[in-house]
Amino acid sequence: IHEPQLSESLSSSLSVDTQNLQKQIDELSTFSDTSAPSVTRILYSEKDVMSRRYIKNIMEASGLSVREDAVGNIFGQWSGYEPELSPVSTGSHTDAIPYSGKYDGVVGVLGAIEAINVLKRSGFKPKRSLEVIMFASEEPTRFGISCLGSRLLAGSEELVQQLKKTVDSENVAFFDAAKSAGYKNAEDLSSVFLKNGSYSGFVELHIEQGPILEEEGISIGVVTAIAAPASIKVEFEGNGGHAGAVLMPQRNDAGLAAAELALAVEKHVLESGSVDTVGTVGILELHPGAINSIPSKSHLEIDTRDIDEERRNSVVDKIYQSALSISKRRGVKLSQFNIVNKDPPALSDELIIKAAESASRELNLTYKKMISRAYHDSLFMARITPMGMIFIPCYKGYSHKPEEYSSITDIANGVKVLALTLAKLSIS
Amino acid sequence: IHEPQLSESLSSSLSVDTQNLQKQIDELSTFSDTSAPSVTRILYSEKDVMSRRYIKNIMEASGLSVREDAVGNIFGQWSGYEPELSPVSTGSHTDAIPYSGKYDGVVGVLGAIEAINVLKRSGFKPKRSLEVIMFASEEPTRFGISCLGSRLLAGSEELVQQLKKTVDSENVAFFDAAKSAGYKNAEDLSSVFLKNGSYSGFVELHIEQGPILEEEGISIGVVTAIAAPASIKVEFEGNGGHAGAVLMPQRNDAGLAAAELALAVEKHVLESGSVDTVGTVGILELHPGAINSIPSKSHLEIDTRDIDEERRNSVVDKIYQSALSISKRRGVKLSQFNIVNKDPPALSDELIIKAAESASRELNLTYKKMISRAYHDSLFMARITPMGMIFIPCYKGYSHKPEEYSSITDIANGVKVLALTLAKLSIS
Ligand SMILES: [Mn+2]
Ligand SMILES: [Mn+2]
Ligand SMILES: [Mn+2]
Ligand SMILES: [Mn+2]
Structure with missing residues (x-):
């Protein structure tokens, strides 16, 4: 028996369909309760439901098998050739706070699906299954609870109790809101919990939301800890x-x-x-x-x-x-x-940091290790699985406002590093 | 020719129908966009239109001849026996800021109509006509402009220009709002202007909105100046x-x-x-x-x-x-x-101060001269007519909140002083 190895040529055969990816980012931004260039997409709103449908369609079109849990975390899986092994997962969110931009979260969802497509086009076959997750309500906008989906995945009993009495500013109960968006079994919150070890690792691609990478002219940030x-x-x-x-x-x-x-x-x-x-x-x-x-x-x-x-x-x-x-x-x-x-801070997993660093090197992309000052669903995924994050530069570090922007070149670099990192984790 | 004089017995024959007046105050408070005990009544809203209808009905039932100007200032006149003389006017407002109380303004509108009824029941006949005014939008809630109605009555050209471009927080233009409330000719703002000398005097009855009268156990405040x-x-x-x-x-x-x-x-x-x-x-x-x-x-x-x-x-x-x-x-x-x-401050007219003082004395009510720190439509009426104000005590000086309260005894005292003051001014 021999350890599987990535082909030397994999890094050079990774190619991102930038035109299609940009088109998807632009299309998704039109599901908004405020007018362009601002984006407002609130949990369980009509526009949120439309964006979920849009993501599920793209997952299906990419050949992923899709499932959705009781609160609307969405999972799209590409089965590995050893499907009994725990999968490697990646993902982010598509909800957007009022009057924000179109890249926060979205790059890590559409980019993750594209990373799978990149690997598929390269001829790569994963050993462990690869799974893309769209988390429900990373932003605390509607119910005052950030990372609602990932907190539940990580098994927060506290949150289960809290959600029973949670209402939004219009006094709509969390469960009623979920049901109105089609999540009839939202009350079955413990069904959302994932067992520790459900994944062998989780990696999130995200815009930096800070100015460092752009100022220093560096392509990739490898996150070592989340504040x-x-x-x-x-x-x-x-x-x-x-x-x-x-x-x-x-x-x-x-x-x-x-x-x-x-x-x-x-x-x-x-x-x-x-x-x-x-x-x-x-x-x-x-x-x-x-x-x-x-x-x-x-x-x-x-x-x-x-x-x-x-x-x-x-x-x-x-x-x-x-x-x-x-x-x-x-x-x-x-x-x-x-x-x-x-919440406590989270440390990235050493092996995932190493995988992202060597992926960047193999792709001839500059990178630096850095801290994530914004928090993410990764903070909560770290409670049940080894975690890592990949950052890309964004204009002036702007985020949570309409001026938020990352170039498609920077996004494509992030997608390639993510794809290669997933490939490495998939065979380990 | 001899100067008319009030009969010595007038002050003792003034009697307020407290039960009916309290009933009217309570009924008017139900026209509100928030639930009791709070009152919210915003210019040109459905509830504002209902309250206008209510006031006009009471004016008509009291035998006043009613007219309404282009923006919704409402006038109810009791003709004097020398109707060619300029009338004496009194009045206040019925609009209410969000989550406020039921006495601010209302006491000076319903109380003024009752003062006319008091005089009628006593057998008094006015020489000058007496006129009750309900001013449109004393409160700045909807369009950010306080005393909109009285500023226009006083002939503010500046306000005419301003209203052409005024919108509310929902971007509804002032004129559109007025039209939706039935004021089809709202654009004809100069028709609202009153000539200097249209009235021989104006007196407003109002709750003190401060704690002094209650603390000192005094029944009547005679206002000498408005801040x-x-x-x-x-x-x-x-x-x-x-x-x-x-x-x-x-x-x-x-x-x-x-x-x-x-x-x-x-x-x-x-x-x-x-x-x-x-x-x-x-x-x-x-x-x-x-x-x-x-x-x-x-x-x-x-x-x-x-x-x-x-x-x-x-x-x-x-x-x-x-x-x-x-x-x-x-x-x-x-x-x-x-x-x-x-805006500049306004001084009360010496003759009106004197009339209110002697009215209080004749009614055996304690009074003190005081400054109005809140401002009122009286501030703007003072630009075109001699002005005076009569204050009554209110609970803890509370105003602009649901706890706002004046006892019906204090209100009745104010109504009697107002009635006697109007009678004095009517024959002078
Ligand atoms: Mn965000
Ligand atoms: Mn985010
Ligand atoms: Mn007021
Ligand atoms: Mn008032």
């Missing part, structure tokens, strides 16, 4: 009142409390002393929201991340202390301080 | 981006710029050194408004007022300087700093 995210919901309550009639000393303005907390988040993040610590207030809402009313209620959603979990936790603690002291000083009630998630 | 309001719209723009991937030094966060400006408003107001200076950020909106997106745009609406116009203007200037320096320091663009209005 640890936490998200927090905060609510302050005061007495409100008429903006003309209530004098300043009598006020307890919930909006000013929110403004102070937003600035405190920035301050605590900067105090960490590390450039790797980030924190953002992306949502700040005032009630009743009238020019002549003192805000009686404010709602903030805070995101903070670090590659160092302890440092990140200390920022979360400081934010909580600030919320308490602001509430005390301003006489407003801190009616909610809810740490929605507080 | 000068200004309102400002501000927008900041930054690059936005992914909340994980963009490191802190690379950010120009439009949301944090807004938070800083909100706190600067408070600071500049407190710096004025006078308790009469107030400032409020009632609206603060972030775009795109996702937890994992750095805000690329922020929108604030600022309200500031003072009884001293110069001091108020100096606060507006300081807010502008802060907006500039925040924009510079944070590298965000100050894409809008629009002073929407910057």
Whole structure:
């Protein structure tokens, strides 16, 4: 018996159909609730359902056998010649936050299907099966829960409990939303769980969402770790009142409390002393929201991340202390301080890092090892399988806005590295 | 020829139908877009149109002759026995900001109609005609313009120009909204203008919207001046981006710029050194408004007022300087700093003050002279007629929220003082 080896010529025979891939990226971007160039695609919306149909069609056209789980994670498999071995998987997401762009996630789904096609065209036959995954709701837009699909795949019992009482901002229950999109068995959440070891590895292709690769003129980023995210919901309550009639000393303005907390988040993040610590207030809402009313209620959603979990936790603690002291000083009630998630960072698997590095070298592409500051479904897949990520450059590091862009050349480089990495993992 | 005099017994023969008045206040509060106890009644909405019909019906049932102008100011007249003299007018508004209460404005409309009924029941006959006005859109909710109806009555050419390009947050043009509510001739704005001297006086009955009368146990406030309001719209723009991937030094966060400006408003107001200076950020909106997106745009609406116009203007200037320096320091663009209005204060007419004072004395009601810190349609009526206001106590000074409340006893006292004041002005 001999260890299978990749043919020396495989790297040179990999060719990406760039025209078709660009066409698919452009077509998918038209399934949007906001007008081009922005993209808005929210879990279980009509446009999300259309994009799912579109992806399943492409998977089928590529000869993959398609299955969909109870919440809408989609799997397309190319059977290996030793189908009893655990498959190698790859994938990403197609949902898009309001007014964002067309590459985040999409490159890792359409690119993964194209990577399979690239391998098929080269004549390569996988030993382990290869599987493309489109994860349900990487973005937290609708239900406030990021990476909903991959968290469930990784077996989060906590999330199962949480989803039973989760509603969106229109008060639509998670299960009702899922059913309206055709997922009749959404309540059977444990059927979504994957066993540890279901895959021998998982690799995600993604735009960098940062400026480093573009600035340094490097084609490929090989991710060694994913920063640890936490998200927090905060609510302050005061007495409100008429903006003309209530004098300043009598006020307890919930909006000013929110403004102070937003600035405190920035301050605590900067105090960490590390450039790797980030924190953002992306949502700040005032009630009743009238020019002549003192805000009686404010709602903030805070995101903070670090590659160092302890440092990140200390920022979360400081934010909580600030919320308490602001509430005390301003006489407003801190009616909610809810740490929605507080995830650990993830390390990439050494063998997958090695495979992606040698794939880049064999393809004569420059690469560097780097940290993913954004998190991804990979963070949760790492809980049940060895994980790795491949980054490609994107314009000015822009993401989550319409100006998000990666050239088709950079995308094709990423697809080739992904294809060769999958091939290597498939025979190992 | 002899000067007419009020009969000595008039004050003792004034009796308010409190049961019916309370019933009307309660009924009107059910025309709301939010559920009780909150009230939301927005210009030209279905509920606004219903409330207009309700008011016109009561005016007609009270024997007033009703007319409505091109934008929906409603007038109900009781003819005097010298109908060629300019009438005495009274009134207020029935629109309500989101999630507010049922007394602001309403007391001065239903209370004014009841004041006419009180005089009619007493056998009094007015020399000058008496006219009740329901002003269109005292609140700035829908089009960002406060006291829209009374500004037009006072002949604001500036507002005529502005309304041609005014749209609401759903991009509905002012004229289209007016037409959809039945005001087919809304474009004929100059027909709304009233000539200077159209009225010999105007008196508005209103809840205090402040705590003074209740705290001091006084029944009636006689307003001597109305504070000068200004309102400002501000927008900041930054690059936005992914909340994980963009490191802190690379950010120009439009949301944090807004938070800083909100706190600067408070600071500049407190710096004025006078308790009469107030400032409020009632609206603060972030775009795109996702937890994992750095805000690329922020929108604030600022309200500031003072009884001293110069001091108020100096606060507006300081807010502008802060907006500039925040924009510079944070590298965000100050894409809008629009002073929407910057009105002078108004002084009450001495004769009307005197009439309200003696009316209170004759009715054995305690009263005090006071400043109105909230502004009212009276501020604009003062441009074309001698003006006065009568305040009644309200619970804890609450206003613009569901807890807003005045007892029917306090309301009835206000109605009687209004009736007697109107009677005095009618014969002078
Ligand atoms: Mn994203
Ligand atoms: Mn993504
Ligand atoms: Mn009001
Ligand atoms: Mn009012």
